[in-house]
Amino acid sequence: MASFTKSLKNPSYLQSSLTLLLFFMSWGIWWSFFQLWLTKDTGLGLNGSQVGTVYAVNSLVTLILMFFYGTIQDRLGLKRHLTILIGIIASCVAPFVIFVYEPLLKNQFMFGVILGAIVLSAGFMAGVGLLEAFAERMSRRFNFEYGQARMWGSFGYAMVALVAGFLFTANPHLNFIMGSVFGIALLLIQLFWKPGPTDHHEPGTVEPTQPGIREMAGLLGMKSLWLIIVFVIFSWTFYTVFDQQMFPDFYTGLFETKERGEQIYGILNSAQVFCEAAMMGVVPIIMRKVGVRNTLLMGVSVMTLRIFGCAVLSDPIAVSAVKMLHALEVPLFILPIFRYFTLHFNPALSATLYMVGFQISAQIGNVILSQPLGQLRDAIGYQPTFLVISGIVLLSGIFAFFTLKKDDDQVLGDPFLRDGQAEVVATAAPGPQSDPTGSDGKA
Secondary structure (H helix, E strand, O other): OHHHHHHOOOHHHHHHHHHHHHHHHHHHHHHOOHHHHHHOOOOOOOOHHHHHHHHHHHHHHHHHHHHHHHHHHHHHOOOOHHHHHHHHHHHOHHHHHHHHHHHHHHHOHHHHHHHHHHHHHHHHHOHHHHHHHHHHHHHHHHOOOHHHHHHHHHHHHHHHHHHHHHHHHHOHHHHHHHHHHHHHHHHHHHHHOOOOOOOOOOOOOOOOOOOOHHHHHHHHHOHHHHHHHHHHHHHHHHHHHHHHHHHHHHHHOOOOOHHHHHHHHHHHHHHHHHHHHHHHHHHHHHHHHHOHHHHHHHHHHHHHHHHHHHHHOOOHHHHHHHHOOHHHHHHHHHHHHHHHHHHHOOHHHHHHHHHHHHHHHHHHHHHHHHHHHHHHHHHHOHHHHHHHHHHHHHHHHHHHHHHOOOOOOOOOOOOOOOHHHHHHHHHHOOOOOOOOOOOOOOO
16 A cells, blocks of 8 residues: 555656556447447448458557567657557547448458558557556656556546446447547647656666667577467467457347347446456565466466356356456456566567567467357357367466476566565665675575
């Protein structure tokens, strides 16, 4: 609590938090119902294969943009050129979707898919990774807890999810219009709120230097990075396809009418994201108790449990309860992934690492898997497909158990200290023989 109170006096924390809050409001107000908008008869009425095509092309464009976003932002440091670009696109999402994207998907499907992928990926699907990486870098530079800033993004998503279902039932265009309203506010924050020079650095952290192109390219030759890429593809990617492309339509189909299901889904989604936001503040505490690697393994375990639960349950109340596990899974996966990169790799490359090692690898998986899994769902139904996905995610968790590095193994970035270790280091710090890195050979 004392740390959070201190953060509220930190202008860099406040600016980062408000940026994430408004971005997720601009995105979440329509993204949470995007799959339903694509498939709904009163929307576009696309089949499973067409929806898979939309998501696959979105992912292909997103992964290309993410690589450029990551490398450019690492060169820019804390300059806001790219965050301003994201604000511009977010503010224009409604006119683009209503007057350009939707007509093209109805009349010239593939051209609409490609153009939509470029615009929506640049502003949102690739933009989210950039803003998260930017906030994480700000947290290390200005000494605040990244998870406590990221939780405001979840709060923003939760607040709009509460009303998104009702807006969608009335007219899906209202969701996109509200997305533009929040996007304008996001753009204004990027343009006019520039926190003062209040640098603070934690003792023992590695001060990043501007990376060169050779360092960035050298990442692709690291076996340890490829191991985590494989893990992400077979865990987070399969989970994302399940959660974004399949679960909304599956869930709303459990109710007497689709309209009723959409309203309940919006309320449930809001409740889930509020809990997710709260867990964003709690998971850093858990991580300091059990470590980065163990927290990440907990995340993939919850992921498997949620998918399997949806595969075997068909009662709306039971499925709703299982859906709430998403509130645990996202923080337990996202936050330790970030810390894993800054622990075992050069923190000067944090944006590139997060984009390549997590976001891009997930998007590559989406490109490869979206359409085949959509076709599998068309052929055998939702729940058998969920069973297949849960089995694959379980295997990825077993793979991670044997391949992910322990917290004190190959520490090339900022050392990670559990609570007990931090107390020992703090006690030893005044002594002349204490380790100047604060790691004492452990992490």
